[in-house]
Amino acid sequence: MASGTTPPGVLTKGDSELLVFDNEEELSNSLAKYTADLSKKFCLEKGAFTVVLSGGSLVKSLRKLVETPYGDSIDWGKWHIFWVDERVVPKDHPDSNYKLVFDGFLSKVQIPAGQVYAINDSLSAAGAADDYESCLKHLVNEGVLLLSPATGFPKFDLMLLGMGPDGHIASLFPGHILLTENERWVTFINNSPKPPPERITFTFPVINSSAYVALVATGAGKADVVHQAFGSKNSSSVLLPVQMVKLDNGILTWFADKAAASKL
Numbered sequence: 001m002a003s004g005t006t007p008p009g010v011l012t013k014g015d016s017e018l019l020v021f022d023n024e025e026e027l028s029n030s031l032a033k034y035t036a037d038l039s040k041k042f043c044l045e046k047g048a049f050t051v052v053l054s055g056g057s058l059v060k061s062l063r064k065l066v067e068t069p070y071g072d073s074i075d076w077g078k079w080h081i082f083w084v085d086e087r088v089v090p091k092d093h094p095d096s097n098y099k100l101v102f103d104g105f106l107s108k109v110q111i112p113a114g115q116v117y118a119i120n121d122s123l124s125a126a127g128a129a130d131d132y133e134s135c136l137k138h139l140v141n142e143g144v145l146l147l148s149p150a151t152g153f154p155k156f157d158l159m160l161l162g163m164g165p166d167g168h169i170a171s172l173f174p175g176h177i178l179l180t181e182n183e184r185w186v187t188f189i190n191n192s193p194k195p196p197p198e199r200i201t202f203t204f205p206v207i208n209s210s211a212y213v214a215l216v217a218t219g220a221g222k223a224d225v226v227h228q229a230f231g232s233k234n235s236s237s238v239l240l241p242v243q244m245v246k247l248d249n250g251i252l253t254w255f256a257d258k259a260a261a262s263k264l
């Protein structure tokens with residue numbers, strides 16, 4: 001906990017823990033400490049830290065990570081960066097998750113360019129998903145990425161994920177057939193309900209094989225989703241995508257600000 005901040009409220013449900021912060025500023029500080037602590041642990045244990053990022057509002061909440069005391073003390077040279085989902089647009093397009101992360105985070109730290117795994121934006125959505133999955137398999141062969149002994153899917157050290165007001169995570173949308181994909185590591189969608197329509201996305205077996213996942217929800221627009229996931233009564237028997245994050249052998253932590261937790 002950074003000095004001068006209020007400790008978060010803590011709620012648990014099943015295996016998940018929800019941390020509720022007074023405001024987004026405190027959430028951002030705590031997320032930076034959580035990430036820095038995991039970076040230290042994995043860099044010491046394995047000499048590398050594999051980090052998966054979403055796009056969207058999550059990226060703004062990463063801002064404290066590049067500031068003192070974390071920015072100067074993190075061993076950025078050992079980080080490997082991946083995207084949990086990407087819009088199939090050029091990397092300099094305003095809709096690109098790569099651009100969002102580059103502008104808000106990567107441009108401010110010294111992660112070697114060869115350890116930043118962006119999609120091949122010259123391919124179709126199907127081609128880009130195949131290509132990204134091949135890239136992950138190559139990194140498994142190189143020993144950069146480990147496989148989960150339990151699931152056989154890649155086991156990333158940390159996923160930092162946002163969620164949509166409809167409960168989607170990555171590009172896995174409510175009611176979509178991709179929610180049931182259980183063979184591919186990376187797949188694609190040509191009809192995303194949220195524009196742009198063409199995207200690639202990690203699948204649930206990969207997300208759920210992670211060692212650590214932080215799900216970040218900020219603002220009143222996320223209050224219904226947080227309520228559905230953590231409210232005492234289940235408002236629906238149909239699980240939202242974000243409720244399908246159930247780690248096989250990992251630790252899931254939700255980070256919410258007061259506004260996102262306002263319906264609990």
Ligand SMILES: O=C1O[C@H](COP(=O)(O)O)[C@@H](O)[C@H](O)[C@H]1O
Nearest residue numbers: 054055056057058162163164170
């Ligand atoms: O389209 C997307 O949306 C989600 C959620 O975004 P948010 O702005 O509501 O937090 C994001 O996590 C995902 O990476 C992105 O492609």
